[in-house]
Amino acid sequence: MEFIAQSLPATKRVALVAHDNRKAALIEWCSRHRELLQRHRLFATGTTGTRVEEATGLEVEKLFSGPMGGDQQLGAKISQGEIDLLIFFWDPFEPMPHDPDVKALLRIAAVWNIPVACNASSADMMVQSALMEVSFDREVPDYLGYLAAR
Numbered sequence: 001m002e003f004i005a006q007s008l009p010a011t012k013r014v015a016l017v018a019h020d021n022r023k024a025a026l027i028e029w030c031s032r033h034r035e036l037l038q039r040h041r042l043f044a045t046g047t048t049g050t051r052v053e054e055a056t057g058l059e060v061e062k063l064f065s066g067p068m069g070g071d072q073q074l075g076a077k078i079s080q081g082e083i084d085l086l087i088f089f090w091d092p093f094e095p096m097p098h099d100p101d102v103k104a105l106l107r108i109a110a111v112w113n114i115p116v117a118c119n120a121s122s123a124d125m126m127v128q129s130a131l132m133e134v135s136f137d138r139e140v141p142d143y144l145g146y147l148a149a150r
């Protein structure tokens, strides 16, 4: 696989996702970073988005609920370059009926080299990074080159 440079914009499109046992932690995290988050564009799986909106007043674009396809919708958006950052508080203590979707979402985030945080301390470090509010280049697979070589 060849790679090319592609920039992430200064105003980030942030995906927020939390499994049920982790929703309180994500809401607490969003409340702590509310001022920063309102300068960016927020997306979420259905229930997570509703809870974050109710608790913080932040505006969130809500996709389907995770088990009904929301993780896959986010994965498609990442592939299409429509999500810049993934904050996914997945539950390390419970198996999920949609575990394959969860794994697929984490895989596609790795493929497209977007920043991912799976817990509050990683998410704290991510949003406090000097790169959070500037445009910066990262390497992504050269999709057109990949197609041409097939």
Ligand SMILES: O=C(CO)COP(=O)(O)O
Pocket: 017, 018, 019, 020, 044, 045, 046, 047, 048, 049, 064, 065, 066, 067, 070, 071, 102
């Ligand atoms: O299941 C999820 C992620 O895998 C999250 O879905 P909800 O936000 O709808 O609870």
